[in-house]
Amino acid sequence: MTTNAYKMKQVETTKSVFTIFTGLCKGCGLCIEKCPTKTLHWSEALGVYGTPSVEPKENDNCTACGMCALVCPDCAIVIERKK
Amino acid sequence: MAVVPNMPKSWRVETKPHKFCPGCGHGLVLKALGEAIDELEIQERVVFGCDIGCSLLSWDFFNCDSVQTHHGRTTPVVTGVKRARPDRICIAYMGDGGGYAIGAQHLVNSAARNERITAILVNNCNYGMTGGQMAPTTLPGMKTQTSPYGRDTETMGYPTQGPEMVAAIAREGAYVARGTVANVRRLKRYIKSALQNQIDGKGFSFVEALSGCPTNWSTNAQKTWEFIEKEMPQYFKVGEIKTPGKKEE
Numbered sequence: 593m594t595t596n597a598y599k600m601k602q603v604e605t606t607k608s609v610f611t612i613f614t615g616l617c618k619g620c621g622l623c624i625e626k627c628p629t630k631t632l633h634w635s636e637a638l639g640v641y642g643t644p645s646v647e648p649k650e651n652d653n654c655t656a657c658g659m660c661a662l663v664c665p666d667c668a669i670v671i672e673r674k675k
Numbered sequence: 676m677a678v679v680p681n682m683p684k685s686w687r688v689e690t691k692p693h694k695f696c697p698g699c700g701h702g703l704v705l706k707a708l709g710e711a712i713d714e715l716e717i718q719e720r721v722v723f724g725c726d727i728g729c730s731l732l733s734w735d736f737f738n739c740d741s742v743q744t745h746h747g748r749t750t751p752v753v754t755g756v757k758r759a760r761p762d763r764i765c766i767a768y769m770g771d772g773g774g775y776a777i778g779a780q781h782l783v784n785s786a787a788r789n790e791r792i793t794a795i796l797v798n799n800c801n802y803g804m805t806g807g808q809m810a811p812t813t814l815p816g817m818k819t820q821t822s823p824y825g826r827d828t829e830t831m832g833y834p835t836q837g838p839e840m841v842a843a844i845a846r847e848g849a850y851v852a853r854g855t856v857a858n859v860r861r862l863k864r865y866i867k868s869a870l871q872n873q874i875d876g877k878g879f880s881f882v883e884a885l886s887g888c889p890t891n892w893s894t895n896a897q898k899t900w901e902f903i904e905k906e907m908p909q910y911f912k913v914g915e916i917k918t919p920g921k922k923e924e
Contacts, residue, residue: 598680600678602678611678613680615692616680616691616692618692618696618697618698619697620697620698620699620889620896621698621895621896622698622896622899622900624896625896625897625900626900640692641697643697661681662859662860663703663856663859665695665698665699665700665701665702665703665706666691666692666693666702667680667681667682667686667691667706668680668692670678670679670680670681672678
C-alpha cells in the first residue's frame with residue numbers, strides 16, 4: 593500500500609487548504625482541543641476505526657498555523673497555506 | 676501533485692495507521708524521534724530496540740534495524756549492540772514499567788557505566804497494555820485499576836523521578852532531559868540533543884517524555900490535555916536536567 597492509497601477529504605477555508613486523511617485519523621480529538629481559533633469540529637466523514645474524523649468550518653478563520661498537524665499522533669492532517 | 680501525509684522519512688509507511696490507541700502519546704514521541712532521525716540523517720545507522728508493554732507496538736514502526744526485547748531488558752540488549760558495533764546509533768525505547776519497575780537496575784547501571792546509548796522513556800503514569808494498573812510513576816492520589824481509592828503515598832510510596840535519579844548517578848558527559856508531548860517541538864530538540872550526544876560519543880543520554888493514555892485514564896481529549904499540561908508537570912518538572920559541559924545548578 594502506498595501513501596496515496598489513504599482515503600482523504602479536503603476542505604477549503606479562507607486562508608488554507610485542509611486535508612484530512614480519514615484512512616489515518618483515529619478520531620482522538622487532540623487537534624480539536626489544540627486549535628487556537630476553535631475552527632475544527634467533528635466531521636461526517638468517518639475515520640479508520642469508524643469514529644468521526646475532523647474538519648474545519650468552511651470559509652472560517654483557520655489561520656493555517658499547523659498546530660493540528662503538529663499534535664496529530666498519526667500524521668493524518670496536512671495544511672497548505674493559500675498564496 | 677497529490678497531497679501525501681507529512682510523515683517522517685524514517686517511518687515505515689506500510690505499517691500506518693500504527694497500532695497505538697487513538698490519542699496515544701507514543702505516536703507523538705515516535706514522530707519527534709522520526710523527525711530527529713531525519714534531521715541528523717542517521718536512518719541507515721540506527722538500531723532501534725523496544726520493550727514489552729505499549730512500547731512494543733513500535734516494533735515495525737521505523738524503516739530501521741529493530742529488535743524487540745524481554746521486559747525491561749532493552750537497555751542491556753542495546754548496550755550489547757553498541758559494544759559490538761560502535762558505529763551504530765543505538766536507541767532503547769521503553770515505557771515507565773520497563774524503565775522504572777522491572778528494568779530499573781539496567782537503566783541505573785547503564786547510566787553508572789556511562790554507556791554510549793540513547794534511552795527514551797515514555798511516562799504515562801500507568802501500565803497501559805495490561806489495562807491501566809498502578810505504575811511507579813502514578814501520581815499521588817491518582818486512581819488506577821489497582822489503586823481505586825487513589826495512590827496512597829503512606830503505603831505505596833511516591834512516584835519515581837527517573838531523570839533526576841539517572842542524573843544523580845551518571846558521570847560527566849551524560850545528557851538527561853524530560854520533555855512532554857504537550858510541546859512536541861521542545862521534545863524533538865531534547866531527543867535530537869540526546870542522539871547528538873551519542874554520535875559525539877560523550878556518554879549516556881536519557882530523555883523521558885510525559886505522555887497521555889486516554890484509554891486507561893478514561894479521559895476525553897480535553898481532560899487528556901489538562902492532565903498532561905497541568906497535573907503531570909507539577910510533579911515531573913520539564914526541562915534539561917544534565918547536559919555535557921555545563922555545570923549543575
